[in-house]
Amino acid sequence: MDAEVPLPRGDVTEGVVRVGDTVRRPHQPQSEAVAGYLRHLADVGFDGSPRYLGRDDKGRDVLTYLDGDVAGDPPEPWAADDDLLASVGALLRRLHTASAGYVPPAGALWRRGLVVLDPPIEDPPPELVSHLDVTPQNVVVRDGRAAGLIDFDLAGPTTRLLDVYNTAMHWVPLRPAEDVWPTWRGVDRVARLRRFADAYGLTAGERVALPDLGIAQADRTWLRMRASAEQLGGGWARMWSEGVGDAIRRRQRWMIGHRSELLDALQ
Numbered sequence: 001m002d003a004e005v006p007l008p009r010g011d012v013t014e015g016v017v018r019v020g021d022t023v024r025r026p027h028q029p030q031s032e033a034v035a036g037y038l039r040h041l042a043d044v045g046f047d048g049s050p051r052y053l054g055r056d057d058k059g060r061d062v063l064t065y066l067d068g069d070v071a072g073d074p075p076e077p078w079a080a081d082d083d084l085l086a087s088v089g090a091l092l093r094r095l096h097t098a099s100a101g102y103v104p105p106a107g108a109l110w111r112r113g114l115v116v117l118d119p120p121i122e123d124p125p126p127e128l129v130s131h132l133d134v135t136p137q138n139v140v141v142r143d144g145r146a147a148g149l150i151d152f153d154l155a156g157p158t159t160r161l162l163d164v165y166n167t168a169m170h171w172v173p174l175r176p177a178e179d180v181w182p183t184w185r186g187v188d189r190v191a192r193l194r195r196f197a198d199a200y201g202l203t204a205g206e207r208v209a210l211p212d213l214g215i216a217q218a219d220r221t222w223l224r225m226r227a228s229a230e231q232l233g234g235g236w237a238r239m240w241s242e243g244v245g246d247a248i249r250r251r252q253r254w255m256i257g258h259r260s261e262l263l264d265a266l267q
């Protein structure tokens, strides 16, 4: 039996360990839905996600370990490389292509379904299932290029453009200078947004829509994070008490202030 090696901690999930070629994660309410999605990705030949292997004798989810480097928190300077950013855009495009046509089982329970919002939030109508949490800590890098995506806890029905915006928000990053990780200070955010959009292959219409989508999404994310803090507690409550709500407002204001600059860069 291989030893259990603790993996770097994220914000929410505790007790993620490596055992040989596998990763063990606590079983969660959304695990079945995520497993179905990962099976679909495997079936269509997508090579950038872990395989779901079932549950171990402790009831934990078992996934394949993806070889490579994953950025820490805060992400290291190497993770700010522009070619890596472009490869994240290309990998996200491949994920979306592989995800198209996946119809989750009726009643599939995704993480978002665990939080009740009153009044409900109207997201844009979903067009596919996707990852929705493509942060530097959730991308496996090989030879300086994005090779895989891990941590599908927040996956669920969404739109391509929402996943693109969310990924760009983390990776460009789209936020004021004061909120850029110190290890990433000085990156040219406007140029990186352009590079990311080109690598993903955003259409002209999507480019025009992206900044306003980000501005509107900040309102929804703020409400969702607050509800998650109240209803799920744990890491969500800790992030909220550490001021994540204010950071969401600051990035919204930054996007409003830079809206025309971002639009120009995307043309």
Ligand SMILES: Nc1ncnc2c1ncn2[C@@H]1O[C@H](COP(=O)(O)OP(=O)(O)OP(=O)(O)O)[C@@H](O)[C@H]1O
Residues within 6 Å of the ligand: 007, 008, 009, 010, 011, 012, 013, 014, 016, 023, 025, 050, 063, 064, 065, 066, 067, 070, 137, 138, 140, 150, 151, 153
């Ligand atoms: N399948 C995998 N292959 C390689 N490394 C992995 C894999 N799963 C997890 N890891 C490593 O373990 C770290 C934590 O795992 P993961 O992202 O799944 O949980 P988490 O970040 O703690 O969860 P959350 O983001 O929900 O708080 C990752 O950042 C990565 O370094």
Ligand SMILES: [Mg+2]
Residues within 6 Å of the ligand: 010, 137, 138, 151
């Ligand atoms: Mg993670």
